[in-house]
Amino acid sequence: MDFGLKGRVAIVAAASKGLGRAAAEELAKEGCEIAICARTAADLEQTAKEMEAATGRPVFWRAVDVTKPEAVSAFVDAVDKKFGRVDICVTNAGGPPSKKFADLSLDEWRAAVDLTLLSNVFFAREVLPRMKRNHWGRLITITSISVKQPIDGLMLSNCLRAGVAGLAKTLANEYGADGITVNNVCPGYTLTDRLGELFEKRAKDAGVTIAEIEKQSAAAVPIGRLSRPDEFAALVAFLCSERASSMNGTTIQVDGGLIKGLL
Ligand code: NAP
Secondary structure, eight states: OOOOOTTOEEEESSOSSHHHHHHHHHHHHTTOEEEEEESOHHHHHHHHHHHHHHHSSOEEEEEOOTTOHHHHHHHHHHHHHHHSOOOEEEEOOOOOOOOOGGGOOHHHHHHHIIIIIIHHHHHHHHHHHHHHHHTOEEEEEEOOGGGTSOOTTOHHHHHHHHHHHHHHHHHHHHHGGGTEEEEEEEEOSBSSHHHHHHHHHHHHHHTSOHHHHHHHHHHHSTTSSOBOHHHHHHHHHHHHSGGGTTOOSOEEEESTTOOOSOO
16 A cells, blocks of 8 residues: 655654554654654664664754653744655653652642643644645644553543543534544553553552562453554555545554443
């Protein structure tokens, strides 16, 4: 299937590793010009080098903290100046602390609002007017299966990602007539550093080994295993494609069937 993405300019946030990196790699394979950011310059440089070696295409990168609106604005501006347009934006950030309500301070709540909710707003404010000018755009928000089925112990994720799903759905309504689609994608248990951290905490809390938590988690997934980042990235690339031009305002999980609900 030809995704029709050759030459499209794609920003992928928080993409030095994990799901963001996998999404960037998949879009690069489809022929997009890629711009990535994360906070740690050394990791980004290494990731960009590896992606360039794999795809033969240059990767634009900049160290950006997505909780800082001025930094996001300068990054998007730099991408626009370099490539002359912005067609695709995949918003993403590191996960908020995994804690229960009683263990959270107000400062942690405020930091998580910036990281998990507002970072999407910062990117949307920058990219949507640019996409609107070209009457074409794809905005993808990365959240979690927690928007469909809250996960025990992840109060911040459960609460704030629901806001991102609401943001994406409302933007889909507001910008659909401008040739822009907005969709929300929800990873389940996917093999990245973040999952490793979550499993480590769960193992510590339960007094068992990380391997035991991994085994239990995989057993809970109908496909009998944890997902790979490239499986998640395949959906992102499809939703960015010409072929997905009528997919707008959706929230789709890539979770091996973990969510038990119908939708
Ligand atoms: P990961 O492997 O830990 O990668 C996180 C990426 O985000 C890194 O590139 C990191 O680089 C960057 N980052 C973190 N904070 C940032 C900030 N403030 N500004 C810019 N970049 C930032 O995590 P992941 O598994 O890919 O997860 C991505 C998102 O999906 C997270 O929100 C996670 O909670 C969510 N999620 C993951 C899973 C899963 O199973 N993996 C499931 C559901 C939801 P720097 O640290 O250098 O900034």
